[in-house]
Amino acid sequence: MALWEAVLELADDHLVLGHRVSEWCGHAPMLEEDLAMPNMALDLIGTARTLYDHAGALEGAGRDENRLAYFRDERAYVNCLLVERPNGDFAQTMLRQLYFAAFMEPYWRQALHSSDAVIAGVAGKAVKEMAYHIRHAGEWVIRLGDGTEESARRMQSAVRALHGYTGELFEAGADAGGVLPDRAALRGDWDRVIGEVFAEAGLRQPDGVPMQSGGRRGLHGEGLGHLLAEMQSLARAHPGAVW
Amino acid sequence: MYSQGLIGADGRTDEAPEFLEAFQKRIDAEEKIEPMDAMPEGYRRTLIRQIGQHAHSEIVGMLPEGNWITRAPSLKRKAALLAKVQDEGGHGLYLYAAAETLGVSRDQMTEELLSGKAKYSSIFNYPTLSWADIGTIGWLVDGAAIMNQIPLCRCSFGPYARAMIRVCKEESFHQRQGYEIVMTLARGTPEQKAMAQDSLNRWWWPSLMMFGPHDAESQHSDQNMKWKIKRFSNDELRQKFIDATVPQAQFLGLSVPDPDLTWNEEKGGYDHGPIDWDEFWRVVKGGGVMNRDRIEARQKAWDDGAWVREAALAHAEKRRARKLAAE
Ligand SMILES: [Fe+2]
Numbered sequence: 001m002a003l004w005e006a007v008l009e010l011a012d013d014h015l016v017l018g019h020r021v022s023e024w025c026g027h028a029p030m031l032e033e034d035l036a037m038p039n040m041a042l043d044l045i046g047t048a049r050t051l052y053d054h055a056g057a058l059e060g061a062g063r064d065e066n067r068l069a070y071f072r073d074e075r076a077y078v079n080c081l082l083v084e085r086p087n088g089d090f091a092q093t094m095l096r097q098l099y100f101a102a103f104m105e106p107y108w109r110q111a112l113h114s115s116d117a118v119i120a121g122v123a124g125k126a127v128k129e130m131a132y133h134i135r136h137a138g139e140w141v142i143r144l145g146d147g148t149e150e151s152a153r154r155m156q157s158a159v160r161a162l163h164g165y166t167g168e169l170f171e172a173g174a175d176a177g178g179v180l181p182d183r184a185a186l187r188g189d190w191d192r193v194i195g196e197v198f199a200e201a202g203l204r205q206p207d208g209v210p211m212q213s214g215g216r217r218g219l220h221g222e223g224l225g226h227l228l229a230e231m232q233s234l235a236r237a238h239p240g241a242v243w
Numbered sequence: 244m245y246s247q248g249l250i251g252a253d254g255r256t257d258e259a260p261e262f263l264e265a266f267q268k269r270i271d272a273e274e275k276i277e278p279m280d281a282m283p284e285g286y287r288r289t290l291i292r293q294i295g296q297h298a299h300s301e302i303v304g305m306l307p308e309g310n311w312i313t314r315a316p317s318l319k320r321k322a323a324l325l326a327k328v329q330d331e332g333g334h335g336l337y338l339y340a341a342a343e344t345l346g347v348s349r350d351q352m353t354e355e356l357l358s359g360k361a362k363y364s365s366i367f368n369y370p371t372l373s374w375a376d377i378g379t380i381g382w383l384v385d386g387a388a389i390m391n392q393i394p395l396c397r398c399s400f401g402p403y404a405r406a407m408i409r410v411c412k413e414e415s416f417h418q419r420q421g422y423e424i425v426m427t428l429a430r431g432t433p434e435q436k437a438m439a440q441d442s443l444n445r446w447w448w449p450s451l452m453m454f455g456p457h458d459a460e461s462q463h464s465d466q467n468m469k470w471k472i473k474r475f476s477n478d479e480l481r482q483k484f485i486d487a488t489v490p491q492a493q494f495l496g497l498s499v500p501d502p503d504l505t506w507n508e509e510k511g512g513y514d515h516g517p518i519d520w521d522e523f524w525r526v527v528k529g530g531g532v533m534n535r536d537r538i539e540a541r542q543k544a545w546d547d548g549a550w551v552r553e554a555a556l557a558h559a560e561k562r563r564a565r566k567l568a569a570e
């Protein structure tokens with residue numbers, strides 16, 4: 001059974017998105033966001049750490065969180081494509097956060113009842129964090145969609161840029177043997193949250209955007225390699241060192 | 244992080260002698276001055292300048308450390324560094340709020356930072372060139388900040404004193420965390436130890452400069468001492484810092500890059516070699532390696548964020564109008 005690989009997918013989603021959000025630190029549009037974005041990044045990285053630890057233990061090959069995060073190449077990363085998308089402007093970053101959180105919140109709600117105690121434990125904490133991310137990012141999507149002409153245009157173009165990466169969220173990955181929620185079943189919850197936010201923001205789901213997929217098989221865009229090169233550079237320059 | 248010995252404060256004031264005397268009596272009685280209280284213009288001006296410089300230092304200080312968030316060598320260090328940089332932003336926020344009680348807005352202060360009119364601590368005009376710098380900054384720069392800020396917890400201006408109490412707790416956590424990073428490196432591989440030593444070599448002197456010019460060259464210091472905006476002189480604080488830090492370096496097996504450093508039994512403290520004040524003034528006046536990049540980064544964040552801030556205002560306005568229409 002490949003439960004550890006399914007947990008690894010989840011861990012990679014959280015680390016890669018947490019890393020992307022952390023790239024904003026010190027460069028946000030206002031001081032309040034310079035505080036809110038590291039908060040979100042910390043939530044995501046904290047969850048990733050527990051999940052890597054767990055994946056390593058389930059695998060049983062002695063890999064710890066740092067081994068898994070810092071010593072795998074992009075072909076071995078199994079995050080979905082949405083989370084690796086570049087930050088773009090603030091509209092794109094907030095929409096990416098909303099898309100992800102609106103998927104993870106019902107995911108963790110289901111996972112509260114997982115037969116795996118570690119997963120159920122993570123779910124208890126993460127479900128509240130994702131509800132906060134939906135609120136925070138959702139409010140921004142509404143403000144920007146229903147703000148000025150420029151912000152509405154940027155928000156709608158973020159939707160066009162990211163929409164094609166939402167289908168993959170619901171695709172099955174490694175077989176978790178029923179220990180993790182069925183992704184496809186979360187579609188209704190996700191549609192409802194996104195629908196409500198978009199209605200208030202005056203945004204439309206675009207038609208005819210082809211859906212992308214491949215992350216769960218290590219088939220990524222070109223951006224992930226650069227993200228990993230940066231993230232892993234120091235750890236790999238000193239293999240075996242303790243930090 | 245922190246504000247350096249205040250640069251270019253102008254404490255001149257021209258109120259009536261009776262008013263100044265009554266104000267001084269309150270200060271001497273250790274009463275806290277609150278925002279709505281009458282205060283000499285020079286006192287208000289000095290505080291706006293000092294709190295503003297301090298707030299800007301916290302904000303600009305996010306940049307050198309932010310430089311390593313995406314390259315932190317373990318997930319635990321990455322999370323701790325993110326949290327630390329976030330704390331510094333939080334310090335900036337309380338400090339801007341404290342300055343706002345004196346009648347200056349955050350936007351106004353930001354414009355002054357970007358135009359170069361307002362200063363920030365010069366230490367942040369040095370680059371972070373290795374991971375060890377993240378440890379060294381926590382150990383030395385947050386350490387120096389604590390030396391400066393502990394006395395500010397008793398500053399005569401209430402909102403500033405209260406902000407400092409909260410900030411100092413976090414700074415001392417940063418200092419311990421930084422020291423622990425350096426200790427891990429000093430006990431690590433030969434390359435890690437060399438990284439730690441190189442970092443100490445680069446940050447030692449700039450850290451001593453954080454306390455500001457020698458007392459003999461420091462203008463307006465007397466008035467600030469009298470008003471209890473400042474409670475110890477630059478040289479006194481610098482001495483305390485050296486005496487506390489040298490044994491910490493020795494404990495790590497790192498050498499302090501000052502050949503003249505010697506223990507002086509008589510004064511019960513260290514004597515140190517000459518500080519390069521030409522370098523200090525060069526960096527204060529904009530000639531440091533990173534001065535231009537730091538302000539450009541802040542300017543870019545400000546400019547790139549303009550449409551977001553405008554949209555937030557426009558949306559709030561639309562909401563208000565819709566609510567009114569519905570009533
Ligand atoms: Fe600080």
Ligand SMILES: [Fe+2]
Binds near residue numbers: 385414
């Ligand atoms: Fe600090």
